[in-house]
Amino acid sequence: DVKVTQSSRYLVKRTGEKVFLECVQDMDHENMFWYRQDPGLGLRLIYFSYDVKMKEKGDIPEGYSVSREKKERFSLILESASTNQTSMYLCASSAGPGQTRGRAYEQYFGPGTRLTVT
């Protein structure tokens, strides 16, 4: 089974701190994603990466950056945390078009990190 792990389940940070959220997948997936989930808004894509060192902005990239130095690891960085970034953050991965046939679109999710910024 695909396993996607996130470094923390719960995190409390102060306004202005630099925050790192780490995500690791064990299926050699090419694609990795960061979402934030807020009540009534569903999941919104922050950034995604389709290869090592490659990234694209999602729908709400402001205030966030990402890093993908190794294929299995995708980090979300909050340069200066603010209270409006209090949320649940979900990481996901999926096979690329050239990988597992017919399963390129299936995303596998980690358990989430609930971040509170005070």
Add this chain to the structure above:
Amino acid sequence: AQSVTQPDIHITVSEGASLELRCNYSYGATPYLFWYVQSPGQGLQLLLKYFSGDTLVQGIKGFEAEFKRSQSSFNLRKPSVHWSDAAEYFCAVASGTYKYIFGTGTRLKVLA
């Protein structure tokens, strides 16, 4: 614009009753459609998916969904709900190779 609508924010059913969760999408090409479930405090788990072929797809945990192109719908069904099905359910459409568009979710409550 591409979008996914889940018109029911909350649904309450009695244990043993049937369930239907609605999902409507707006997408220009042939859609790849998904249903995910999220138990409290957990990530999302894939229930089922539609890529092509038979419009009635079977998933895990006894769920099924029917793709109706004429209605732009992909409703999730279960004939008999169990208390453990209480969770939040998300419908999604794949937009291109990488991206999903998610609905806002339907929270299911099951009465004993």
